[in-house]
Amino acid sequence: NAGVTQTPKFQVLKTGQSMTLQCAQDMNHNSMYWYRQDPGMGLRLIYYSASEGTTDKGEVPNGYNVSRLNKREFSLRLESAAPSQTSVYFCASSAYRDNQPQHFGDGTRLSIL
């Protein structure tokens, strides 16, 4: 079972370059999320999508855009990468029920020079 698949796993960018992180889930989940994880700060929510066709800002949306392409796919775009966006990015999905936990991808380690 694939679960949540993120690509790429690693990426190095130069300041100002753009990039799209891809995420796909095969569990028929309605909700999808993008987080960034930095040391000492836990996972901070960037954007989320509670259903196909909707997206909402999280705690740290500045510098990012998202697209819920269909029910399976939720992409995160950095239009002009900055060193402050160096982080580990996690995609997650969950079913449309209160007590359902999130399922996470393996993460993308992104370094911006």
Added chain:
Amino acid sequence: AQKITQTQPGMFVQEKEAVTLDCTYDTSDQSYGLFWYKQPSSGEMIFLIYQGSYDEQNATEGRYSLNFQKARKSANLVISASQLGDSAMYFCAMRGMKTSYDKVIFGPGTSLSVIP
């Protein structure tokens, strides 16, 4: 606005002893869910336990239990009989179910080290 606070950046516990990891939260929603996840050094996120805001009993899952005090807005995780494999980061998370529907935020985490 929603907020999760975990005031213990790092904790140590002796093997086979019990340990409590603190979590306090703030939300304007009357209905919400609380989750705990474990993240070992390998990086994957592992779901441990769930507590709904309207659940009258504290949740339990094997060696994990929640000390849920709704009036104090706290949901502390208790791990009984600690094992070396419990050494990891532990995150408390909250899902909104009304005004912030399906928004899930995390606390900064607690690093637990189990000592042999």
